[in-house]
Each structure stands twice: as C-alpha cells, then as structure tokens.
Amino acid sequence: xxxxxxxxxxxxxxxxxxxxxxxxxxxxxxxxxxxxxxxxxxxxxxxxxxxxxxxxxx
Amino acid sequence: xxxxxxxxxxxxxxxxxxxxxxxxxxxxxxxxxxxxxxxxxxxxxxxxxxxxxxxxxxxxxxxxxxxxxxxxxxxxxxxxxxxxxxxxxxxxxxxxxxxxxxxxxxxxxxxxxxxxxxxxxxxxxxxxxxxxxxxxxxxxxxxxxxxxxxxxxxxxxxxxxxxxxxxxxxxxxxxxxxxxxxxxxxxxxxxxxxxxxxxxxxxxxxxxxxxxxxxxxxxxxxxxxxxxxxxxxxxxxxxxxxxxxxxxxxxxxxxxxxxxxxxxxxx
Numbered sequence: 001x002x003x004x005x006x007x008x009x010x011x012x013x014x015x016x017x018x019x020x021x022x023x024x025x026x027x028x029x030x031x032x033x034x035x036x037x038x039x040x041x042x043x044x045x046x047x048x049x050x051x052x053x054x055x056x057x058x
Numbered sequence: 059x060x061x062x063x064x065x066x067x068x069x070x071x072x073x074x075x076x077x078x079x080x081x082x083x084x085x086x087x088x089x090x091x092x093x094x095x096x097x098x099x100x101x102x103x104x105x106x107x108x109x110x111x112x113x114x115x116x117x118x119x120x121x122x123x124x125x126x127x128x129x130x131x132x133x134x135x136x137x138x139x140x141x142x143x144x145x146x147x148x149x150x151x152x153x154x155x156x157x158x159x160x161x162x163x164x165x166x167x168x169x170x171x172x173x174x175x176x177x178x179x180x181x182x183x184x185x186x187x188x189x190x191x192x193x194x195x196x197x198x199x200x201x202x203x204x205x206x207x208x209x210x211x212x213x214x215x216x217x218x219x220x221x222x223x224x225x226x227x228x229x230x231x232x233x234x235x236x237x238x239x240x241x242x243x244x245x246x247x248x249x250x251x252x253x254x255x256x257x258x259x260x261x262x263x264x265x266x267x268x269x270x271x272x273x274x275x276x277x278x279x280x281x282x283x284x285x286x287x288x289x290x291x292x293x294x295x296x297x298x299x300x301x302x303x304x305x306x307x308x309x310x311x312x313x314x315x316x317x318x319x320x321x322x323x324x325x
Binding site for chain 2: 005006007008009010011013016017018019020021022023024025027029030031032033034037039040042043044045046047048049050051052053054055056057058
C-alpha cells in the first residue's frame, strides 16, 4: 500500500525571511506584561536569539 | 521550557532572548505565569510582524495535509518555526528553520552552542574508542518532547596517520555512515558530514574520498510521540586505512538515554 500522504513542501529558508549577514529588522511588540518592547533597544547591545513559534496554546 | 531552564546562563552570557508568536498578550501572560517564563514573549496579534518579515507560513495547508490533518482556523497566521541568532550589532549570524509547523524549534540547542561553542556542555553523551578512531555522541538535552527538533552530534577523531572512507566509495569498500536504530515515531533526517577530500591510492584506478583528523557529523531527528524513557542507539560504520594498509570495516555502537516529556500547552 503506497503512502498516500502528500509530501511536505521543501522550503529553502536561506531565502525566506531576514537573511544571514543583514541587520535584523526593527520589531516593536508588546510582551507578556503588556509592555511595548523594541527588540533592538531591549538587546542593549547584547547578542540575541529570536525564536518564532506557532503558539503557546496549541 | 528547555530554554527557560538555561535562561540564567544565557543572561549571564550576555544573550537576550525573544520569542514571537501570534498569541494575544493575556495568553502569553498566562503561559509565562504558569511556567515561570522570564524571557520576553512577544505578542504579534494579527501576525503583522510575522507577515512583514516574510515569515508567514504560507505552506501550512500542504503541511497539515501531509500529516492527514484538516486546515483549521488557528493555523492561519503562524510563522515558519525557527530561530535567528543576532550578534552585538543586531546582524543575523545564523538562522535555523523547520520544514513543518508541527516541529518545534530547538532554541535551547542553539543556546548551548553559543554558550559552549567548542565542547558539549550539558545534555547526554556516549563515547567509544577503537584502534582506529574515537567518537563522542552528544544530544544537547537529555529530554525530548513530541515534534521537538533534536540533533545528534558525532564528534570523531580519526587516529593519526589514518583516514576513513567518505561517500561515495568504490564497490567493496565501506564509507563512513551512521544509522539510528528505529523506534516507533522516531523520524531521522539524512545525516550530514563534512565534505570529504579526494584521495588517490597508488596503483589503483579507483577514486576515493576520505576524512581525516577531527570531524563532526550531525543527525537531525525528532520523536512524533512521547515514548517515555528510550535509548537512542547510533551505529557508526567506517573503514580506516593508513598510507599502506586498510583495516576491515568497523562498527561502533553508541547508546544515549533520553527521557520523554509531554508538550506544554496553555489550555
């Protein structure tokens, strides 16, 4: 019985979203306390990791 | 959650952490309160930023179909799952993304790499040594959750004056390879090795490629279900040669215990 599931699309993430070598765009969003966070200002000159994930609720 | 466990070390190392999702602030507040999250959870309600960065997952319908799942309204607006690492100037120095919305980005492993770039700090490891090589297998954490991306690393040190065959090899020779023993719901991607270098054996027409010295192989994998405590068994196969003789193929078995955890959801 062949696998009938359609294959996962194969995505080249080097070409999707901000690219390696470029400054990460300015992002200003509220945090869990409702405080407005300017990502680059909040880094205060530090390195950073920025995680994109689907949801805290599913 | 694994990221939160390391947040103190991350802060001390001078790394700021931001996690972006489309969840409204109250959902993030509840999640942060319940699980003690101290890093910034940013609320991109309406996915405006996700869209403007070009990270909106426009393939989610096809991805859901791949898993036999119907498209649901809450799928709309999610980003591709992944992690950016920024340097002190805010420049992207690395990005790692997952091919499917179901796989959760393994930010904790990236953090480990930054905190301990040259050695495996925490996590779980196994080592083995033969006459021809030494190998350390390492997973950056001792636990797994369903669809959480893990990476098995194999750090090899090929003995002085020796090389091991890379891929492709002429028939009859054994290239360096790793196989993971199957476990229910364990999905293993293609192992990655550094580019081997061409090698000519005097008196032979066959073309060889070889690895020498220190090299690292990586095996991306994840479990689709929580199986509780499991043993990840990696079998490394190789064939080593010196300048003038080849040894029989060898196999090294490395066993890594991992503990399964449930996914954390705030509902």
